Amino acid sequence: MLKIISASRRVDLVSTYPDKFISILNEKIPPEKVHTVVIWTKNPLNLIYHKKLRETLLKYSQIFILLSITGMGNTILERGIPDKREIFKILPDLIEFVKSPERINIRFDPIVKLKMKNEEIFTNYKFFPEIVRECKKHGINTFITSFLDIYPKVIKNLKKYGIIPMEFEKRERKEVIEYMKRIAKEKNIELLWCAEKNLTTRGCISGELLNKLHPEGELTTTEGAKGQRTYCKCTKSWDIGWYYKCSGKCLYCYGNPDI
Numbered sequence: 001m002l003k004i005i006s007a008s009r010r011v012d013l014v015s016t017y018p019d020k021f022i023s024i025l026n027e028k029i030p031p032e033k034v035h036t037v038v039i040w041t042k043n044p045l046n047l048i049y050h051k052k053l054r055e056t057l058l059k060y061s062q063i064f065i066l067l068s069i070t071g072m073g074n075t076i077l078e079r080g081i082p083d084k085r086e087i088f089k090i091l092p093d094l095i096e097f098v099k100s101p102e103r104i105n106i107r108f109d110p111i112v113k114l115k116m117k118n119e120e121i122f123t124n125y126k127f128f129p130e131i132v133r134e135c136k137k138h139g140i141n142t143f144i145t146s147f148l149d150i151y152p153k154v155i156k157n158l159k160k161y162g163i164i165p166m167e168f169e170k171r172e173r174k175e176v177i178e179y180m181k182r183i184a185k186e187k188n189i190e191l192l193w194c195a196e197k198n199l200t201t202r203g204c205i206s207g208e209l210l211n212k213l214h215p216e217g218e219l220t221t222t223e224g225a226k227g228q229r230t231y232c233k234c235t236k237s238w239d240i241g242w243y244y245k246c247s248g249k250c251l252y253c254y255g256n257p258d259i
Contacts, residue, residue: 002035002220004205008241010255015043015080016247018053024240031059035220036210038237040107042068042081042248048093062214063098066144066204068107069135071127072250076161077112080249084127088134101139102213106131107204109194110148111176112252117162125176132187144204145180146194147173149229151254158251165252195229203234210235 007013013021025037037060039047044067046053057063073081095101108131113123132143148154150165158165168176177199184191193199202209207222214220225234246256 002218003029003033004035004207004210004220004235004237005029005037006205006237006239006241007037007039008239009040010239010241011244011246012041012043012248013241014039014041014046014053017244018046018050021240022053022056025056025060029240031061034060035214035218036060036062036064038064038066038205038210040066040068042070042073042078042250044087044090044094045082047097048090054097061216061218062210063103064210064213065094065098065104066107067094067104068109069131070108070110070112071124071131072112077114077252078248078250080247084131084134091135091138091140095138095140099215100213101141104140105142105144105192105204106135106140107194108143108145110146110252111168112148113166113168113172114158114252115164115166121166125180128180129183129187132183132189136187136189141188142190142192143184144192144194146196147176148252149254153254154252157253157256161251163251195232197231200231200233203232205234205237207235 007021037057069084069087071084072078074083094104098104108128111125116122147168148165150167154165180191192201194204207220211219221236223236225232225236228234243255
């Protein structure tokens with residue numbers, strides 16, 4: 001059965017290691033054995049401007065993009081990520097590249113609550129309506145979200161910058177969930193939750209969806225992935241990245257070994 005390639009949950013290969021990405025594909029992953037290349041990225045500019053990466057990826061039958069837009073790009077929290085407005089501008093080019101807006105899902109992920117160095121309480125969920133509005137203009141209708149998991153490494157990384165991650169209180173969490181559901185209903189979009197108890201309905205990588213969208217009608221597995229977080233419902237895939245140093249420099253990232 002043709003494989004799903006995940007590139008990558010662990011590091012943004014597109015923005016940080018495009019040449020490594022190309023090398024892995026060319027040396028280990030022939031197009032005839034691949035159903036879909038699923039790309040996880042917060043900075044997709046190389047999908048437009050890196051000619052060799054584009055040429056390599058276009059050999060594969062289907063490209064699906066999980067594009068993270070949190071509203072925090074170009075701030076202290078995501079120093080290496082472009083401002084959301086820069087990403088909005090290239091959405092038409094990304095859609096042309098993957099050949100359908102259905103092959104792009106937006107990850108508004110994570111939702112954070114942080115006590116900043118100046119004692120201000122910051123949260124990014126207020127950016128959700130704008131992100132939905134700008135992406136929907138181009139026919140992108142699926143949005144995936146989750147709350148920040150506060151691992152010990154996340155606390156340590158943020159503390160270096162005088163920032164304290166905070167849990168949403170039960171009441172606040174419910175308010176955020178209802179707010180986002182209301183926006184989804186008003187804008188007529190699909191709102192999904194990533195690995196959240198009692199909220200997650202399908203995974204970010206969905207074999208059923210990828211089968212539906214495949215241009216030649218080829219089928220891949222719908223078997224559940226192993227080794228993921230407790231409430232993850234992703235389909236089994238082959239992740240080709242690792243926890244390398246990442247150019248995104250997201251302060252809340254649990255994976256980046258050096259921020």
